[in-house]
Amino acid sequence: MKIVILGSGGFGTSLAVMLHRCGYEVSLWSAFSQEIGQIRKYGENRKLLPGIPVDSSIDLTDDISAVSEADLLIFAVPSFALRETAQKAKAHLSKDTVLVNVGKGFEETSQKRLSVVLEEEFPENKIVILSGPSHAEEIARGIPTTIVAASKCRESAEFVQDVLMNSNLRIYVNDDVVGVELGGALKNIIAVCAGICDGMDLGDNSKAALMTRGIAEISRLGVAMGAKVETFAGLTGMGDLIVTCTSMHSRNRRAGIYIGQGLSAKDAIERVGMTVEGCMACNSAYRLAQKYGVDMPIVTELYQVLHEEKSIKDVVLDLMERPKRHENEDIWVKAK
Numbered sequence: 001m002k003i004v005i006l007g008s009g010g011f012g013t014s015l016a017v018m019l020h021r022c023g024y025e026v027s028l029w030s031a032f033s034q035e036i037g038q039i040r041k042y043g044e045n046r047k048l049l050p051g052i053p054v055d056s057s058i059d060l061t062d063d064i065s066a067v068s069e070a071d072l073l074i075f076a077v078p079s080f081a082l083r084e085t086a087q088k089a090k091a092h093l094s095k096d097t098v099l100v101n102v103g104k105g106f107e108e109t110s111q112k113r114l115s116v117v118l119e120e121e122f123p124e125n126k127i128v129i130l131s132g133p134s135h136a137e138e139i140a141r142g143i144p145t146t147i148v149a150a151s152k153c154r155e156s157a158e159f160v161q162d163v164l165m166n167s168n169l170r171i172y173v174n175d176d177v178v179g180v181e182l183g184g185a186l187k188n189i190i191a192v193c194a195g196i197c198d199g200m201d202l203g204d205n206s207k208a209a210l211m212t213r214g215i216a217e218i219s220r221l222g223v224a225m226g227a228k229v230e231t232f233a234g235l236t237g238m239g240d241l242i243v244t245c246t247s248m249h250s251r252n253r254r255a256g257i258y259i260g261q262g263l264s265a266k267d268a269i270e271r272v273g274m275t276v277e278g279c280m281a282c283n284s285a286y287r288l289a290q291k292y293g294v295d296m297p298i299v300t301e302l303y304q305v306l307h308e309e310k311s312i313k314d315v316v317l318d319l320m321e322r323p324k325r326h327e328n329e330d331i332w333v334k335a336k
Helices: 010-021 033-042 064-069 079-090 114-121 136-140 154-164 177-199 204-224 229-233 235-246 251-260 265-272 277-292 297-308 312-320
Strands: 002-006 025-029 059-061 072-075 098-101 127-131 145-150 169-174
Touching: 002 010, 002 064, 010 025, 010 136, 025 064, 033 059, 064 079, 072 079, 079 114, 079 277, 098 114, 098 154, 114 127, 114 177, 127 154, 127 177, 127 235, 145 154, 145 177, 145 235, 154 169, 169 177, 177 204, 177 229, 177 235, 177 251, 177 277, 177 297, 204 229, 204 235, 204 277, 204 297, 229 235, 235 251, 251 265, 251 277, 277 297, 297 312
Parallel strands: 002 025, 002 072, 025 059, 072 098, 098 127, 145 169
Antiparallel strands: 127 145
């Protein structure tokens, strides 16, 4: 079994470390030779996973032709780089290789889900989405983690489950690809907002309300796009939302904290120093909400903060003064 991981960021590196421990032959690729050189030089990903050794027997490469040997190819690149990376790999890839995507977000120019991007580039390959509450820092340290493998093909999802599951990583399979992807992408937006709450010192009541109404928005858009509502009560819905909204490992929450403390969105992202998928996904979610006619007030308000320089104090006031609603407005039946 040969596993190739595309993307030497925190998650890609953590997967390489974990899979090497499980006895697999692993290659870790980066588009940037300097990144590979730094990991090789220091024996660790010093920027993103300091203190986690990357064994010298893990093949570190910037040669995309390494994918030709893969039984399992894992895409661990940011959403904005997925199509470009897929196009680089295409000429070298066997149609029998199972593809896994662990990135969370949308293709910003088209608002397409990431599995759709891969389907367009690799129409003959089986594609699996891996998602759930899974900080790279904790996977690399062997902390027990539980995630979901979703695919249109049950056999492929179960193959990924069999290969990746170990005593520290439990994997469930799911056929709701739309719901699993949307849960992973949209929770990042809510996590930015949760960070804003923390940066403003709004307290536990506000943050709990934000997370609860956030999952309601995620579910509404998901169902409109064909997802199963129960998916959003699971690991890739509420589970991923909890971990991303509450942990300092979350770059989305950290960016939100800086915004809540008064920094502009641009300065907040620069201070985080890594891709903040929630800020990128917000634009797509805003447009998808309009396309499907779905009410997403939290997403809309964050969009206005990011793109229209709306004051976060005005955001809080506008959310609190929205028209009265019933909590279960979609299923409320009037008594006769």
